[in-house]
Amino acid sequence: MPATALALGALALALAWPLPILLSRARWPARSPGLALVLWQSIALTGGLSMIGALFAYGLLGFGTNALAGIRSLSVHAGSGAVPAGMTFSQVLALAAAFLLTGHLLLNLAATFLRARVQLRRHRHLVALLSEPSADRPGTRVIDHEAPVAYCLPGGTTSATVLSRGLISLLEADQLRAVVAHERAHLLQRHHLVLLAFRSWRSALPWFPIATRAETAVGLLVEMLADDEARRQVDDRTLAMAIALVGSAHGPVTGAGDTGAGDTGAGDTGAGDTGAGDTRPGDAGAGDTGAGATRTGTGPRDTDAAAFARPDHPFDLLTPRLRRLVVDTPRLRRHQGFGVLAASAGLLALPTLLLLT
Template sequence: MTAFWFAALAVLLAGPVPALLARARWTWRVPRAALVLWQSVALAAVLATLGAGLSSLTMLFTEQPGLPFLARHGLAQTTLIGLGTALVAVVTVRFWAVAALVGVRTRRRRRHHREMVDLLHHRDAASAVDRALLGEAGARVLRVLTGPARVAYCVPGVGGNRVVISDAVLRELSAEEVSAVLAHEQAHLRARHDLVLEAFTVLHAAFPRVVSSRTALDTVRLLVEMLADDAARRRTGSLPLARALVQLASAPGEGGGEGGEGQGGLRVGADAVTRVRRLADETPDGTDGRTGRPPHRGLAAAAYTAAGCVLGVPTLAIAVPWLTASWRAFAG
């Protein structure tokens, strides 16, 4: 039955659990802890999938010889073991294939994007004040592009990070708002949020659609943006960042162009209202701006504890007994 429990756990962690967790709004109050919980759920789903396949195989090799496998276990259990093994094989192959494909395509797209940004960059577009502001931003490489749209995003990669910002942003946003935008993009680059999103993209593509949840990927993207918002408002305050979000959300071209190439880049589409409200509700130190309540340390601790349980409990309850029994069978 070990294979069955592993398979059931994998299906549960790949579909229903992410769907329920995505509906929770407490995660917005502690996005870092919530993101750790999401990562634990994703990792546990992968480990459970591998465990289902391995336990099915060990069952075939560790049982005592005698009657055929079908006669010993019956048609129902034999069918479940066969289906579970097939599902595990498909998911495992898809996982590594998709991981390699997504990694190659993403880095190729980013390299091409950086080349295009370098070609479109013009150094003399900004005023002296703007150049001083951009110089203080601390970005490794900053490019200023022409165009009517308000655009702000970053392109990470081994070929050098790029923070892409249009001259419309410099022209129409205040200096404080531009600083908030740059701080947001720098937070993405420092924390390598692109790797977090890439991992969840691979996981979503690897599992079959019947058990995979698109909501997980969308929710993680929102939490990543909230983490960058928190880093930005600690440097510039909540009000300039909220004003910048409103300005970019109302832009004709809609700022924040990830498009699969940039990282996040102040994604302001349908999430703008949610993020602005969150900035208004909480102060930079995590306290509630309206009630003055203390930081959500207890909530964060609960989320970290849940993340540890998601990884630890299945290991202790299922994996350890299975490994022990398998070792004894092989040794005997």
Template sequence: MTVAVILALYGISAAALLPKLLARAAWADRAPRLAIAMWQAASASVVASALLSAFAAAVPASVVGHGLAGLFEACAMLLNDGATLSTTSTRVSVAVSGLLLARLTYAGAAVLLGTRRERRRHANALALLGRHDRDLDAVVVDYDERLAYCLPGRNGHAVITTGALRSLAPEQVAAVLAHEQAHLRGHHHLVLAAADTLTRAFPGVPLFARARTEIARLVELLADDVAARRHPRVHIAAALVRLATGEAPAFALGAGGATALARVRRMLGPHAPLDRWERLAGMLSVTLLLAGPTALALVPGVSAFLAHHCHEFLSL
């Protein structure tokens, strides 16, 4: 029960404090991929601590320590034997873990099905209003507003308006479309869908709300960096200036938008990338966030396992 309480307290504290700590990380803009992993690991850590807290409260450490067979037997007893569920704490623990999983499953399905429906509707409209340009490898829409975005999915593609084509030089068009292709190849819509799932399932949790905002910003920085591998940064910056006022559909990923001007400054004045030790420290932090709750939950079971088998060894 002590481990269950510690995990619950950790989850509550992390959900409230980690957003402030991670938001202060000045290195995030220098390594957006690592920063995305950090926010994802922090969110997963809070969810895991909640689930493992309920598990630790429901299943005695001695059961875990006596092996998987005993654990499966105990789970069967929890489901079938009313006497096993005689304590209020066990009933509550099983109910809480079930509700958490059900809430996550429902929210995830709602997010994925909702965005898929909107994207399919938009794709049907593009099939009528747009034309595929083989040279650009993008769908061109006759529209005066300057827009460039990608429509993710199984048959995802980049979209650009004639207004954007008229205002951008050819090298700028190539740079901004490389940005959109980076979104498609990186499956960034799935990264955002995972963040959306947590905010929808648990709307009052500060960590999940801040993670959604930061991840949406960081995937744009990451796409900029991928595009900058093949195109001069000044071309990306110039394209962002001209597309800054354009707003892509909510279910798409666009090159412009509210973060465009900040990204222009980043493109024109890039900071040095993280060195090897800084990256190693970041990866270690991600590993600790992911493995910490699980390791803590396993401590009583491992202790019981060692005590049980050491006793058997000494009795021989």
């Protein structure tokens, strides 16, 4: 049992620090974003389970020699209201922490989903009043606004893709087709659920930088997955051009960058810097990493930018999502894919196995 608690603690540490860092820096997720998404979910879930499991296993030491006996003894003692003789203070604390952490994470998850539901309902009402159904695209509504935006509103049977008039006049027909396919993929693959789960994890552990990094990485993977669906309808260049047009039109319209999280207006000054860097590839190295930092204002993306800032190639200025559209990026080989899946499943089973042995 002490060994179990230690092993779970070590697993929790590994999943809280080195493994997510490695994964967020790796380049293979751009090749198979779906597999990377599975691995991220496994890391997050196993991380939580092993954190709780380590505390629980340590606290159970006061109750029994193995987990099953400990749990049985715990339930008996919980009924009688007494604590077994010889249980140390730190074990009591650990046990309480395990229960509190579990409750905290679950309540936060529920609160995040409820809050999102309320916000979505209000937003759906607004959309219903301010937009018209598109005549030639089922499940699509058009809002009368000059800013080019496209997004999706999840909601079961009432889910919809919303396009703005500005977007429709900006893009050509097949670029629009790419946008709609992209948004429909978000809806069909229920990406908002994954995003909400990771967002709840981050808001439950605000002092934990890896949670933010994971949320960013998952957000990026979800976009890649939706891009992949769009690429089945149009060629890569069309999709890339649609992103480039919509993305670069956003700047002047919104006035600031669009990451939302860390916007302090620094993005505006960053615009000039990157612009200069792009036209003069010679001095790109240091300057571009710097621009990467001002671009997002949040930590996680800095490393992405740094990883790609080799001055000799303009493609390297792009973050992974765009890069894979302009540079040939083969999918992971079959055995590599199986490896990722096996690792995800193995990770997920590990805390339970450790606790029961």
